[in-house]
Amino acid sequence: MHRKRTEQKNDPRIIKRSPTEVAVICSPFTSSGMNSATDGVMYNFSTHGSYLEARKKFNTGTILIVRTVGHKKVSLSKEDANPRLIGLAEIKWLKRIDDKEKHRYGIGLQYIL
Template sequence: MLDQHHCGAMQHFSPGRQMEETARQKTISRTALRQPTDAIVSCRPYSSGGDGRMAEGVMRNFSSDGAYIETDRPFTPGTILIVRMIRYPTMTVDPETDERPRLICLAEVRWIQERMDDGRPCYGMGLRYID
């Protein structure tokens, strides 16, 4: 069960200076516009062996190419995750793009940033969808 206070779940995301700089750098190379959300997700590595423990977290934004999630468990860059949407808030959808978060997908962890949230570690990860 998702701890409602862990990794800023159900709270407004306010990254530190280092995460803001990382996000600015990522925006430069980004090709798709990000849509904000506070969707609850679960994810686990897509593999036949190794550590398959599930992590729950919050998707903070998404695009047609990928997403940014925060969980209480880190995943190494290069890890392929199965990401499932558990719950997402009602959102306004642009009728021209009709862009919504994917309900289930495979995604590669491209980068990870650790931060503290109420004295506990939280891991923000940039994901690239695998089509």
């Protein structure tokens, strides 16, 4: 018997996401990665990944070091964990977000460590 995709244990769409608004710095995991660092804001996270918006465009598949640098606003319940302070994550998808003041990029990350 085949199970529906939404019933699969590792389906990222059914893993609980916790809303937040956390300032982050992210840079590619390379020897020259700090030269490409950018700031951003993490808007939600789960045990397997997170969504953030950053000023700089990276390629899908890039491994990023993501470090939280401060909470702007956090709306967590007592049952929720805090977002990771630092971690490695792979960019699974990226989309450009245009507004009147600046260009940003929405980034879907999957944690590696």
